[in-house]
Amino acid sequence: MWKWLHPYAKSESTYKLCQTLLPWFSLSAGITLTIGIIWGLMFAPADYQQGDSFRIIYIHVPSAITSMSAYAAMALAAVIGLVWQIRTAYMAMIAIAPVGAMMTFIALFTGAAWGKPMWGTWWVWDARLTSELVLLFLYLGVISLYKSFDDKIQAGKAAGVMSIVGVINLPIIHYSVEWWNTLHQGATISKFSKPSIAPEMFWPLMLNLLAAVLLIGAITLKRLQNELLRREIHRPWAVKTLLKEGKG
């Protein structure tokens, strides 16, 4: 059943897979991001309470949701790396980490900029904000742990264990608005019920969410390619690839 996955334990086939996927991800990310941002910021209607200030939702929500999905993907790569001991999985893990950290930072930053005019404060130590900040620290911890080992297999194991332990934080972030009294609002979009947002605001939001996913995919693929080349710089396939791309 999983036989088709086996070739990707080899770095060269992973590199080639990235090469095939990358243009599709970049192109669709560019298109959805452009349409989504223009639709959301210019054409979607203003909110009945928050007016035009609510439009920051089109950046805040996609980056916040994907900061968590990216973490889940990173932890999944770590599990595969630890259990099946596959080097390319560790490389995928470390390729996602900074991208996820970037999304977490964007979510925190846009949240602060939104909170100041609407709530009256840049920051409160409420459960949602604090747990999202912890997510940023987890990403930074995984990245710096990986960097601190010279042996990259050891580095992958250590950073992998840390990212798996940090998965605990994901349900805490998600349910923080239900478990505690938070200043942050509850969930607007949920899988099981009708979204509490008008359709003409909902669809541009979904498009921006898709754009964020594709963007993370594109950057991660490129980072994974770089990591593969950097780590295998002395192997014939890497030399060949570099020479070919240098000419082209």
Added chain:
Amino acid sequence: MNPRRQKRLIGVLSIVLLVGAAVWMMLSALSENIDHFYTPSEIINGKQGVTPKVGQRLRIGGMVVPGSVKRDQESLSVSFDLADTGPVVTVSYAGILPDLFREGQGIVATGRLAENNFIVADEVLAKHDEEYMPPELAEKMKGIKHVKPENLNTNQNTGSGQ
């Protein structure tokens, strides 16, 4: 899956479970101890049988009672009533209120309980719910018509919204 892989998978899963249990216990202990959050009826009637003491610092969350907002003409001082389901607690505050502060809006205030139903706040934060909709829809569905404070007088003459 061979036995070595299985062992490693079990190892990974048990780490997650153990850490999860530890975090869970920590958080549940924390939420019992440091939760100074009260609703107006909890301040009057007590939360789990305990009423907050006069002079205690606390957070209160409730709806601003329509018609209760009194602004001082000379300064930034403002006082308003908060309610949830029953009793009313008065809050006084000196400072700039957030954009979303309106009558009927949910807010969270931090301050000192000066009398058993009077709070002197040093921070007022507005809370909003998870609903987003265009103004026309809100007017149709809820009969809500929000007018910006600075447009209040001119709009009464022209009769138009925002």
